[in-house]
Amino acid sequence: MTTMTQASVREFKMPDVGEGLTEAEILKWYVQPGDTVTDGQVVCEVETAKAAVELPIPYDGVVRDLHFPEGTTVDVGTPIIAVDVTGGSAPAEAPAPGEAPAPAEAPAPVQAPAPAPVAREAEEKKPEGRQPVLVGYGVAASSTRRRPRKGVAIPAQEPATAAVQPELNGHGGAPAVQERPLAKPPVRKLAKDLGVDLTTVVPTGPGGIITREDVHAAAAPAQAPVAEPVTQAPAPVTPPAPVPVPAYDTARETRVPVKGVRKATAAAMVGSAFTAPHVTEFVTVDVTRTLKLVEELKQDKEMQGLRVSPLLLIAKALLVAIRRHPEINASWDEAAQEIVVKHYVNLGIAAATPRGLLVPNIKDAHAKTLPQLAESLGELVATAREGRTSPAAMQGGTVTITNVGVFGVDTGTPILNPGESAILAVGAIRLQPWVHKGKVKPRQVTTLALSFDHRLVDGELGSKVLADVAAILEQPKRLITWA
Incomplete structure (x- = not known):
C-alpha cells in the first residue's frame, strides 16, 4: 500500500490580504475534505477589517482538512486548510515509506516497571525466600487486591526486617504476626525527624496509609504542649460563584457581535474624531441647472451605457475645486510634523453595505474625463453593494464624498x-421655494457640508473649496471654464 509523506501535505496559511491586517473571519468554505483543487481555485471567502475577499489556493491537490469552521476569526499566518499535493488517499499523519513507525505505534517489548522508591526499600529489607509486601502499595504484583488487615501493629522498636506472615487470624490458623504501620519512605523519615512513633498515629490515607498530615497532627501536641490539639474537619471548598451574565429578552433585544468591517470602522472613527480637530461648514445651493445637465448627459452618445447621476457631477465639481485649491488635498504626518500635499486625488465614495460602511476610492480621479469618472463610479458602487470590494480599493484615499441625501437626510x-x-456630505435634493432672478420660485435645492482637519485646513481654505463646489453646481458651465 502506497502511503503519503508529510512533505506531500501543504498547509495553506491565512494571508494578509490587506495592508497590515492581523486577522480575518472565514465567511464560507467552497471546498470540503476529499475535494480536488487546482492552482488558483477559490477555496474560501474571508472577511477582514476592510473587505470580503476570496482566497485562491496556490497549488493542485486533494483537500485533507479544513482547520476552522465558518464564522471563525483566524490570525494571519495560521494554517487554515491542508492539501495533499500528491492527490493520494492516505491521511496526512501516515509515516513516509521506509520510515520507522512512530514509537507510540510500534509494539514495545514488555518490561517490568521500574520499582518505585518505596518498592526498592521493601526489596532491600525483605528476607531471603519470602514474597515482599510493598509498603503503601499492597502485596506483591501477583495480587490483584489488598486483603483486610486484622493484625495489631508491632512495636516501633521491632526491626524493620521483620517478616510479614500470611494473615491467618480468624481462619483457624496460627495468630497473625503484627505488621508495621503503612507509610511511604518520605513519611517515615518525617516521623523520625519529628520523633513521632508511627504506631501511635491514626492513618487517614487510602487503604490505611499514614500521610504527612497525619504525622504533623501527631507531632503537634509534642511540639506545642500548651496548645490543646483540636481536630477539625477541613472546611468545605466553595467553588467561586460564576460571573453573572446579564440576561436579556431575546424577543425584545438582539445582540450583534462587533467584528470585521464594523469593528474596524468604529476604531477608525473614534481615532479620527479624537485625533484630528474637525470643523464643519455648510452651504445651501440651488442645483436646478445641475439636474437639467444630468438629463442632457443621459442622452449624450459618449455617456451611453454609463450611469449618470447628480453624484457624478458633484464628484467632478469637488475635483475641480481641489485643482483650484490643491492645499486641501493633504494629510498630517504627526511623526515628521509635516503637512503632506498630494498631487493626485484618490476620491473616496462612502457606501453603506450590509457588512457596514465601506469607503473605496477611485484612483487618480483627478486625471479622468467625465465618462471615465462615470464608469469608475459605477463599478465602485456595484462592487461595494455586492460585497466584493478589495482591500486595495480602500487604501490610499485622499478626499471623500458621502451622499446622505439618498436616505432623505438634509445633511x-x-x-x-x-x-x-476633508470629506464632503451631500444632502437630499428637494423642491423648495427659492429666490431666483428676484422672484420666489420652486427650485431644486440641497445642502452641502464640508468637514476638514483644522490642523492643516484653516477656515479660509475650507470655505473657498466649499464655495467653489456650490458655485459649480449652481452654474455647471463652470465645469468647462474652471476645469
Whole structure:
C-alpha cells in the first residue's frame, strides 16, 4: 500500500490580504475534505477589517482538512486548510515509506516497571525466600487486591526486617504476626525527624496509609504542649460563584457581535474624531441647472451605457475645486510634523453595505474625463453593494464624498477618514421655494457640508473649496471654464 509523506501535505496559511491586517473571519468554505483543487481555485471567502475577499489556493491537490469552521476569526499566518499535493488517499499523519513507525505505534517489548522508591526499600529489607509486601502499595504484583488487615501493629522498636506472615487470624490458623504501620519512605523519615512513633498515629490515607498530615497532627501536641490539639474537619471548598451574565429578552433585544468591517470602522472613527480637530461648514445651493445637465448627459452618445447621476457631477465639481485649491488635498504626518500635499486625488465614495460602511476610492480621479469618472463610479458602487470590494480599493484615499441625501437626510457633520483632510456630505435634493432672478420660485435645492482637519485646513481654505463646489453646481458651465 502506497502511503503519503508529510512533505506531500501543504498547509495553506491565512494571508494578509490587506495592508497590515492581523486577522480575518472565514465567511464560507467552497471546498470540503476529499475535494480536488487546482492552482488558483477559490477555496474560501474571508472577511477582514476592510473587505470580503476570496482566497485562491496556490497549488493542485486533494483537500485533507479544513482547520476552522465558518464564522471563525483566524490570525494571519495560521494554517487554515491542508492539501495533499500528491492527490493520494492516505491521511496526512501516515509515516513516509521506509520510515520507522512512530514509537507510540510500534509494539514495545514488555518490561517490568521500574520499582518505585518505596518498592526498592521493601526489596532491600525483605528476607531471603519470602514474597515482599510493598509498603503503601499492597502485596506483591501477583495480587490483584489488598486483603483486610486484622493484625495489631508491632512495636516501633521491632526491626524493620521483620517478616510479614500470611494473615491467618480468624481462619483457624496460627495468630497473625503484627505488621508495621503503612507509610511511604518520605513519611517515615518525617516521623523520625519529628520523633513521632508511627504506631501511635491514626492513618487517614487510602487503604490505611499514614500521610504527612497525619504525622504533623501527631507531632503537634509534642511540639506545642500548651496548645490543646483540636481536630477539625477541613472546611468545605466553595467553588467561586460564576460571573453573572446579564440576561436579556431575546424577543425584545438582539445582540450583534462587533467584528470585521464594523469593528474596524468604529476604531477608525473614534481615532479620527479624537485625533484630528474637525470643523464643519455648510452651504445651501440651488442645483436646478445641475439636474437639467444630468438629463442632457443621459442622452449624450459618449455617456451611453454609463450611469449618470447628480453624484457624478458633484464628484467632478469637488475635483475641480481641489485643482483650484490643491492645499486641501493633504494629510498630517504627526511623526515628521509635516503637512503632506498630494498631487493626485484618490476620491473616496462612502457606501453603506450590509457588512457596514465601506469607503473605496477611485484612483487618480483627478486625471479622468467625465465618462471615465462615470464608469469608475459605477463599478465602485456595484462592487461595494455586492460585497466584493478589495482591500486595495480602500487604501490610499485622499478626499471623500458621502451622499446622505439618498436616505432623505438634509445633511450631516461627517467624520474624516483617517489620514484624509476633508470629506464632503451631500444632502437630499428637494423642491423648495427659492429666490431666483428676484422672484420666489420652486427650485431644486440641497445642502452641502464640508468637514476638514483644522490642523492643516484653516477656515479660509475650507470655505473657498466649499464655495467653489456650490458655485459649480449652481452654474455647471463652470465645469468647462474652471476645469
